[in-house]
Amino acid sequence: xxxxxxxDTQRHRSTKxxxxxxxxxxxxxxxxxxxxxxRVVRKKIRNVSLATVYRNLHLLAEEGKIREVQFKxxxxxxxxxxxAHEHFYCTSCGAIEDLPSKLPATxxxxxxxxxxxxxxxxxxxxxxxxxxxKSRKS
Amino acid sequence: xxxxxxxDTQRHRSTKxxxxxxxxxxxxxxxxxxxxxxRVVRKKIRNVSLATVYRNLHLLAEEGKIREVQFKxxxxxxxxxxxAHEHFYCTSCGAIEDLPSKLPATxxxxxxxxxxxxxxxxxxxxxxxxxxxKSRKS
DNA sequence: TTCCTTGCAAATCGTTTGCAAGCGC
DNA sequence: GCGCTTGCAAACGATTTGCAAGGAA
Numbered sequence: 001x002x003x004x005x006x007x008d009t010q011r012h013r014s015t016k017x018x019x020x021x022x023x024x025x026x027x028x029x030x031x032x033x034x035x036x037x038x039r040v041v042r043k044k045i046r047n048v049s050l051a052t053v054y055r056n057l058h059l060l061a062e063e064g065k066i067r068e069v070q071f072k073x074x075x076x077x078x079x080x081x082x083x084a085h086e087h088f089y090c091t092s093c094g095a096i097e098d099l100p101s102k103l104p105a106t107x108x109x110x111x112x113x114x115x116x117x118x119x120x121x122x123x124x125x126x127x128x129x130x131x132x133x134k135s136r137k138s
Numbered sequence: 139x140x141x142x143x144x145x146d147t148q149r150h151r152s153t154k155x156x157x158x159x160x161x162x163x164x165x166x167x168x169x170x171x172x173x174x175x176x177r178v179v180r181k182k183i184r185n186v187s188l189a190t191v192y193r194n195l196h197l198l199a200e201e202g203k204i205r206e207v208q209f210k211x212x213x214x215x216x217x218x219x220x221x222a223h224e225h226f227y228c229t230s231c232g233a234i235e236d237l238p239s240k241l242p243a244t245x246x247x248x249x250x251x252x253x254x255x256x257x258x259x260x261x262x263x264x265x266x267x268x269x270x271x272k273s274r275k276s
Numbered sequence: 277t278t279c280c281t282t283g284c285a286a287a288t289c290g291t292t293t294g295c296a297a298g299c300g301c
Numbered sequence: 302g303c304g305c306t307t308g309c310a311a312a313c314g315a316t317t318t319g320c321a322a323g324g325a326a
Contacts (some may be wrong), residue, residue: 013280013325034316049283054316056281071209072261075315088255097253102245103262111264115235117226124241125208126249128257136231150307172291187308192291194306201294213290282323291313298307 012059020044021056025066026080031087031096033075071096071125087123090130097130102132150197158182163204164218168267169225169234171215209234209263225261228268230275235268 011081012018024040025032032040038053057078060066067079071089088097101124108119129137150156162178163170170178176191196217198204205217209227219236226235239262246257267275 011280011326012145015281015325017282047283051284051317052282066212070208072206072208072214076210088249088253088257090255091258097255099249107240108264111226111237115226116269116272117228117264117266117274119226119237119264120229121266122262122264124260124262126246126255126260128255128259131254134254134256149305150298153300153306164317184304190307236324256286278326280323280325283320284320285318287316287318289314289316291315292322293310293312295309295311296307298305300305301303 003015007024007064012063017041017045017048017052018059021053022050022060022065025060025078028080029098031077031079032068033077037078069096069123071127086125088126088128088130088134091127092129092133095130097124101128141147151200155179155183155186155190156194156197158186159191159197160203163195163198163216166218167236168194169207169217171213173213175216176221207234207261209265224263226264226266226268230267230271233268233270237264 020041021037027040030036034050034054034057036051037057038048041048041053057066061068063080064082066090067082068076069079069087070076071087074089074094077096079098084101086099086101086103087101090096099125101123103124108122111117112119158179159175162175165178168174172188172192172195175195179186179191180213184214195204195206199206201215202220205220206214207217207225208214209225209232212227212232215234217236222237222239224237224241226237228234241260241262246260249255250257
């Protein structure tokens, strides 16, 4: 047999585009969209294409180096924080705040047993108005 | 002053299209997409348009008669169950199961105070393989 | 040299909108 | 009759894909 296995027949090469995309997501806490990542990466690599940004975002998410998140009515956004956590999403300006994970691990196992399902992950998202938007509207 | 107020200047008329859309969402527990609602409504009203289905889905959601839900990577889907509850989403076939609400109300108020935000709602979504997909893949 | 990656442009998907005709109140 | 609603088709925004050239290993 070779050095590669069935689930890893294709090797990922290291390219400056890939590195720049990863750096762009890791460098902020704003949970940027693909478009926003694209704008940041373009500052380093002027002729990078949006398609390349999309491809690398997916690839990095598959590798587990970043995470994809999505809130109702918004586009997919990217998160460089890998530890389990929850989100607050502002329905007015789209700002996202990370929150420490609060869901007890027992909640997952009890569901696994009750429903006969396999749970890979969960998302606990709070929707509302952030501090700024709250005062702006009062 | 008149019988209408500032937030209710436009009246909603009752149309057979609107009624059929509502019935389609309320009639199933599958959390149908707009396209699926369209297919059901078409059986009653052959020449209904997809745009009308979309418009009525939004309108009914605004009125609070149905709810919109969205899971990562999937299109918006509709839920006729109005009581607070949580969801299990199968990442393989897209099936959704309703789960009783487990999140303690105290979680919301503590966040409200800590972050200085206003929380309107939350979504607690579990992702994984449903019973069928689980056995199908083993 | 191999074949993964890229940039570009076109395609796709879900959803929204403009418009003139239709219909509830 | 007024004006909300509809059906149709075109427009839209986000994301994906085909393809030939480019660049890691």
